[in-house]
Amino acid sequence: xxxxxxxxxxxxxxxxxxxxxxxxxxxxxxxxxxxxxxxxxxxxxxxxxxxxxxxxxxxxxxxxxxxxxxxxxxxxxxxxxxxxxxxxxxxxxxxxxxxxxxxxxxxxxxxxxxxxxxxxxxxxxxxxxxxxxxxxxxxxxxxxxxxxxxxxxxxxxxxxxxxxxxxxxxxxxxxxxxxxxxxxxxxxxxxxxxxxxxx
Ligand SMILES: [Zn+2]
Ligand SMILES: [Zn+2]
Numbered sequence: 438x439x440x441x442x443x444x445x446x447x448x449x450x451x452x453x454x455x456x457x458x459x460x461x462x463x464x465x466x467x468x469x470x471x472x473x474x475x476x477x478x479x480x481x482x483x484x485x486x487x488x489x490x491x492x493x494x495x496x497x498x499x500x501x502x503x504x505x506x507x508x509x510x511x512x513x514x515x516x517x518x519x520x521x522x523x524x525x526x527x528x529x530x531x532x533x534x535x536x537x538x539x540x541x542x543x544x545x546x547x548x549x550x551x552x553x554x555x556x557x558x559x560x561x562x563x564x565x566x567x568x569x570x571x572x573x574x575x576x577x578x579x580x581x582x583x584x585x586x587x588x589x590x591x592x593x594x595x596x597x598x599x600x601x602x603x604x605x606x607x608x609x610x611x612x613x614x615x616x617x618x619x620x621x622x623x624x625x626x627x628x629x630x631x632x633x634x635x636x
Contacts, residue, residue, distance in 0.1 A: 441480040460563035461498025469506035472528035482508035492527040
């Protein structure tokens with residue numbers, strides 16, 4: 438155990454940041470604590486600050502808890518979101534290049550039910566069980582390699598380019614080269630919105 442705070446201490450922090458304590462918070466805190474243990478990162482918000490980049494795979498409760506434990510935030514470029522709809526995260530120690538992916542096991546829900554059939558509510562049942570379950574029952578862990586280009590790092594200072602179609606500035610090499618033109622991803626056809634006429 439190398440985490441600088443206990444599970445209860447992290448859960449208190451997570452509940453405050455997230456607005457409530459829920460099964461997802463317990464799962465997220467434990468997931469991140471396990472990742473930190475595997476990497477030997479004791480205090481990611483203190484002395485080990487800047488050692489970590491975290492990829493999360495879902496935008497739910499657990500992700501807020503992962504951010505609380507790791508200190509990795511979207512606005513600091515240390516939290517990367519891959520929208521795969523999975524309760525999983527990959528922790529990259531940028532000082533060593535080592536990376537570990539931790540994923541919640543599908544079987545943990547059924548196990549929570551069998552551990553605490555006396556608790557009626559599913560959330561309460563899982564909150565209790567996810568505190569008590571051992572790491573192996575709760576998570577699958579895997580050592581992985583994550584290719585991180587220089588533009589992915591939090592401190593990256595790169596040139597801004599301007600989209601030749603819409604004129605908006607693009608940072609961090611997110612531009613697309615298409616038929617001799619430099620385009621933003623929206624103008625290159627990856628847009629998630631369509632303009633509507635003003636009323
Ligand atoms: Zn929640
Ligand atoms: Zn554009």
